[in-house]
Amino acid sequence: MAVPLAQTTLLFRTSLLSRNALRSFTTCIPSSSSSSSYSSSELHRKKWRQPVASVLEFGGVKIGREDVVRDDPTNNVPDSIFSRLGMQLHRRDQHPIGILKNAIYEYFDTSYSNTFDKFDNLCPIVSVKQNFDDVLVPADHVSRSYNDTYYIDSQTVLRCHTSAHQAELLRKGHTHFLVTGDVYRRDSIDSTHYPVFHQMEGVRVFQPDEWEASGMDATSYAAEDLKKCLEGLARHLFGAVEMRWIDAYFPFTNPSFELEIYFKEKWLEVLGCGVMEQEILKRAGRVNNVAWAFGLGLERLAMVLFDIPDIRLFWSNDERFTSQFSKGQLGIKFKPFSKYPPCYKDMSFWINESFTENNLCEIVRGVAGDLAEEVLLIDNFTNKKGMTSHCYRIAYRSMERSLTDEEINELQWNVRDQVQSKLNVVLR
Numbered sequence: 001m002a003v004p005l006a007q008t009t010l011l012f013r014t015s016l017l018s019r020n021a022l023r024s025f026t027t028c029i030p031s032s033s034s035s036s037s038y039s040s041s042e043l044h045r046k047k048w049r050q051p052v053a054s055v056l057e058f059g060g061v062k063i064g065r066e067d068v069v070r071d072d073p074t075n076n077v078p079d080s081i082f083s084r085l086g087m088q089l090h091r092r093d094q095h096p097i098g099i100l101k102n103a104i105y106e107y108f109d110t111s112y113s114n115t116f117d118k119f120d121n122l123c124p125i126v127s128v129k130q131n132f133d134d135v136l137v138p139a140d141h142v143s144r145s146y147n148d149t150y151y152i153d154s155q156t157v158l159r160c161h162t163s164a165h166q167a168e169l170l171r172k173g174h175t176h177f178l179v180t181g182d183v184y185r186r187d188s189i190d191s192t193h194y195p196v197f198h199q200m201e202g203v204r205v206f207q208p209d210e211w212e213a214s215g216m217d218a219t220s221y222a223a224e225d226l227k228k229c230l231e232g233l234a235r236h237l238f239g240a241v242e243m244r245w246i247d248a249y250f251p252f253t254n255p256s257f258e259l260e261i262y263f264k265e266k267w268l269e270v271l272g273c274g275v276m277e278q279e280i281l282k283r284a285g286r287v288n289n290v291a292w293a294f295g296l297g298l299e300r301l302a303m304v305l306f307d308i309p310d311i312r313l314f315w316s317n318d319e320r321f322t323s324q325f326s327k328g329q330l331g332i333k334f335k336p337f338s339k340y341p342p343c344y345k346d347m348s349f350w351i352n353e354s355f356t357e358n359n360l361c362e363i364v365r366g367v368a369g370d371l372a373e374e375v376l377l378i379d380n381f382t383n384k385k386g387m388t389s390h391c392y393r394i395a396y397r398s399m400e401r402s403l404t405d406e407e408i409n410e411l412q413w414n415v416r417d418q419v420q421s422k423l424n425v426v427l428r
């Protein structure tokens with residue numbers, strides 16, 4: 001996924017999602033009931049749009065669309081994202097993401113005799129404090145911006161990483177744990193980027209007697225244990241692969257590393273990790289401890305392990321996709337079914353100062369949903385008057401059927417309209 005961790009503040013509307021209410025919710029269960037208060041015409045405003053999920057339930061409190069998607073400058077969550085909330089691909093044993101999660105569980109269960117506590121049902125709606133402050137993300141870090149993160153209001157976000165749960169679990173006394181969940185980021189459109197994906201976070205805390213017995217200092221002891229653990233995990237998933245460690249930076253760890261493996265003639269970044277910042281442990285009441293932490297992106301690994309060529313496929317209900325995977329079967333290679341032809345549409349406009357590619361991509365996804373395969377900047381120049389023009393090529397393709405010219409033209413006109421009205425750019 002793109003960046004490891006990659007604002008406006010108005011009135012905070014009281015809702016079911018008040019921060020106090022949120023804090024006490026630890027589980028997030030999609031409700032099968034359809035007791036939604038909004039009309040079906042609202043739900044299906046566009047015929048090609050995925051139907052928006054019904055009401056979600058958080059520990060007995062119902063959360064409707066209006067609590068997550070609001071016409072308010074402090075909110076930037078579109079319907080297309082609300083429709084993904086509560087889908088929990090990582091909890092489906094027959095889905096590549098669930099199969100991979102279970103394979104990682106298996107590694108930890110056998111290597112550490114079931115000592116790791118596992119969480120895969122923590123609510124993805126978290127406070128800004130949990131998502132950023134608690135893991136020491138600096139106030140001016142780019143990942144906090146409305147351009148990168150989905151805000152429900154100025155104090156509440158859709159978690160952009162599973163690290164958002166580190167502090168609360170440490171505070172509750174957990175010392176060995178894995179957190180798996182859906183995470184949300186505003187991002188570009190191509191075969192490896194999707195605004196919802198899945199991560200697994202791992203944390204292990206050590207007591208003084210553990211490193212003292214080794215004669216090593218606490219940090220080196222934790223770093224060595226971390227590397228051994230993750231090299232073992234990579235071998236468990238990929239077999240006897242070549243690996244290398246790269247120094248990295250994360251606000252929550254020091255030192256920080258990335259693990260890369262050599263797979264199909266390329267170095268592939270597998271995860272980020274490091275020795276947890278002492279401040280995080282101190283705030284959780286663990287002054288004399290040291291800990292390691294890691295975070296890995298499940299889609300990225302699953303694409304490689306199952307040979308899945310496009311990240312949108314994970315969301316497909318097409319039987320030709322879903323029927324290829326079974327519980328416990330990590331090695332299966334996906335056999336692509338017939339690919340329908342893409343259709344390309346170009347669009348040029350003069351950008352303004354506030355233009356961002358993520359905002360453009362949000363519009364394209366809002367209009368075309370998963371029919372949008374790629375949005376690519378193909379031309380970029382500044383004229384003598386200092387005006388900058390961008391030309392984007394949008395690739396539309398369905399993985400399930402042929403699209404008609406008429407349908408694509410309608411999508412493209414709709415995108416053009418919205419780009420003009422919402423982004424205030426001048427079409428050329």
Ligand code: DAH
Nearest residue numbers: 004005161272273293294295
């Ligand atoms: N939260 C990071 C991300 O989303 C991944 C990560 C890196 C998690 C290092 C960790 C860590 O726990 O120690 O990119």
